Amino acid sequence: MEAFLHQLLGGLATGGIYASVALALVMIHQATHLLNFAQGEMAMFSTYIAWALINAGVPYWAAFFLTIAFAFLLGLAIQHFLMRNLRSTSVLQLVIVFIGLIVIFNSVAGWIFTYTIKDFPSPFPKGYLFGQKYLSPHELGAIGVTMVVLTLLWAFFRFTSLGLAMRAAAQNPVSSRLVGIRVAWMLALGWGLAAAIGAVAGMMVAPIVYLDPNMMAGILLYAFAAALIGGIDSPGGAVVGGFLVGVLENLLGAYVVGNELKLGVALVLIIGVLLVKPSGLFGSVQVTRV
Amino acid sequence: MSTPLLEVVDLHAGYGLTRVLHGISFSMEEGSITTLLGANGAGKTTTLRALCAMIRPQGEVRFRGERVDSRATEDIVRLGIGHVPEGRGTFVHLSTEENLRLGAYVRKDRAAVEQDFDRIYGYFPRLAERRRQQAGTLSGGEQQMLAVSRALMLRPRLLLLDEPSFGLAPLIVRELFEILRTINQKEGVSILLIEQNAAMALDLADQAYLIETGRVVLSGSAAEVRNNDAVRASYLGY
Numbered sequence: 001m002e003a004f005l006h007q008l009l010g011g012l013a014t015g016g017i018y019a020s021v022a023l024a025l026v027m028i029h030q031a032t033h034l035l036n037f038a039q040g041e042m043a044m045f046s047t048y049i050a051w052a053l054i055n056a057g058v059p060y061w062a063a064f065f066l067t068i069a070f071a072f073l074l075g076l077a078i079q080h081f082l083m084r085n086l087r088s089t090s091v092l093q094l095v096i097v098f099i100g101l102i103v104i105f106n107s108v109a110g111w112i113f114t115y116t117i118k119d120f121p122s123p124f125p126k127g128y129l130f131g132q133k134y135l136s137p138h139e140l141g142a143i144g145v146t147m148v149v150l151t152l153l154w155a156f157f158r159f160t161s162l163g164l165a166m167r168a169a170a171q172n173p174v175s176s177r178l179v180g181i182r183v184a185w186m187l188a189l190g191w192g193l194a195a196a197i198g199a200v201a202g203m204m205v206a207p208i209v210y211l212d213p214n215m216m217a218g219i220l221l222y223a224f225a226a227a228l229i230g231g232i233d234s235p236g237g238a239v240v241g242g243f244l245v246g247v248l249e250n251l252l253g254a255y256v257v258g259n260e261l262k263l264g265v266a267l268v269l270i271i272g273v274l275l276v277k278p279s280g281l282f283g284s285v286q287v288t289r290v
Numbered sequence: 291m292s293t294p295l296l297e298v299v300d301l302h303a304g305y306g307l308t309r310v311l312h313g314i315s316f317s318m319e320e321g322s323i324t325t326l327l328g329a330n331g332a333g334k335t336t337t338l339r340a341l342c343a344m345i346r347p348q349g350e351v352r353f354r355g356e357r358v359d360s361r362a363t364e365d366i367v368r369l370g371i372g373h374v375p376e377g378r379g380t381f382v383h384l385s386t387e388e389n390l391r392l393g394a395y396v397r398k399d400r401a402a403v404e405q406d407f408d409r410i411y412g413y414f415p416r417l418a419e420r421r422r423q424q425a426g427t428l429s430g431g432e433q434q435m436l437a438v439s440r441a442l443m444l445r446p447r448l449l450l451l452d453e454p455s456f457g458l459a460p461l462i463v464r465e466l467f468e469i470l471r472t473i474n475q476k477e478g479v480s481i482l483l484i485e486q487n488a489a490m491a492l493d494l495a496d497q498a499y500l501i502e503t504g505r506v507v508l509s510g511s512a513a514e515v516r517n518n519d520a521v522r523a524s525y526l527g528y
Contacts, residue, residue, distance in 0.1 A: 161391065161395065164384075164388055164391060164392060165392065165395055167383075167384065168381050168384065168388075168392050171381060171382070171383050171384075172379065172380075172381050172382075174344070174375070174379065175375070175379035175380070175381060176392075177344070177362075177363040177364055177367075178342065178344075178363065178367060178373045178375060178379060179367065179392045179393055179395045179396070179440065179444070180364050180367035180368055180395050180396035180444075181364065181392070181395055182364050183364075
């Protein structure tokens, strides 16, 4: 029973990280109807920036927020200088651009920081807290940070006029321009926010999986599964999906398929959702009149 | 003579290789209601789109004496030009209230914006009943009211209306036109109106221009245009 609880709660901790990355995917998908395959590599690269800052003597939380700012600008720049200038509307060509970004971030990270696996610090204390030993302080902290990020994001979209404008620009760019919204900047802002969320996820997961240029590959796969389970157009669904995938991964890994096949769970989930309920748990079915 | 509110000189525009406007020229005075009449495909909607830079025109567009034809749509809106587009342009996944809030997106006078909600709900009580409802679930008439209201939330100097009567029951059209007249008279909003229903448009308007295949072929006061024999035969049906 104790082992089961341990797996369950540990699943929630990694689930929070999947939820963050899934949310970043959903945000960009809502604005552009594209899946950003480079989301994970952007997060990885940002995490290296945090590592470099911390190694240079910057205190953890200062490095944390500087990294978020860096990631935000990185996302902004990718939309503003690269994606916006792509004249192509062919999905295949855009997918190739994303794959190109993956390779670039991966190689540049390896080139600058080497492929040696590095320790990444956790800002949270060692040893178990609150007289329980199911969740390490870092896991608890990661869940906490995830919840703070999600709450801030929700409040931003729900209560601010900029958040409303971003939602409007994503669903109806033509009408948005007619009320004066600068749609191109809203897209760039969406990319910036998504990259910032990814960076937080990267910094929270790095102490668990260790820092190396390939650290986000598996996580991105779980995040895809989470986003699809929740429904690719539902931010709330992405969050629920993230926690669900985290728990499923742990429980199936511990009791059914074994640790070696854990990543396969994500693939089975992705294919399963696409076969059985392509719109996901909370997504809406898109109907087009012809 | 004072500077016209809007002055269009030799406007050319089209879609890809298809040219739709072949040198449209017209002007309208501050505080007036002007209507552009014409058959389907004459270039009325294209003219409004070109004014708002939704398509790139050649020619001159002056708003209050200032060239605006090379500006972006977002900047033209900031000059106080509200556009009720063809097809209403509803943000279907957002609530009625959020749609209205977006209409006031460029305004900085927050307190006045909050008051304008009450003003709009005064004109269109149906929208007040539906304020929390997802706008895509509103009826066609309600969405048309919402589209007009969204443009009014800008507190525009000039309101561009693209077939506001489209798909509406006659009773609702009459109600809508009464409200447009009130807005023009009480708030001094100038209106450039495109209508299929020429009789109703001429009743409301001060000035009228008749467009045929991308050119202005007739212009004058609404009364003059209404009494023109060709207009009567082709557009008024008597």
